Amino acid sequence: MAELYSKARTKWACRRGMLELDILLEPFVDEAYDQLSEQDKLVFQRLLEVEDPDLFAWFMGHEACPYPELDAMVKFVLDRVRA
Template sequence: MFELKQSEEILKDKRRLRWACRRGMVELDVLFLPFTEEVYDDLDERQQALFRRLLTCDDPDLFAWIMGHQKCEDEGLKEIIQVLLARVKV
């Protein structure tokens, strides 16, 4: 019973995460949604927390950081952006 409840919570969290990946910019959607589906579960807990925190940032900042137009000053966010970009280049 505990495992079933735990599985339900994981699914709920994943649905929330997918919803947070839906952005106002299609350029971000095409990065975040596949990353969530294909990579997120393989990240360690710290990196998952960084990705969730990244999703709380404003779209213009995210776009500027990902495209290299601006430098992200937050070391943790910079790390998860590099993980995201490395995955996209594969």
């Protein structure tokens, strides 16, 4: 199960088709991923499965994420990256 969310695979999955998402996701993995709980790592992995246009809309505040766990992770990522 550890391979499911290895940091290297996760960082690779953060390379998206949109530079704006790369700028948010890659630093988060570098700076905060190791401190996430096992459950939060799984939630972050689920977030990375979402299509780029949806992620962009959620991270930029254009749309609300309809999934509470993913919405909480979006907010957590934004808080960590802005800090």
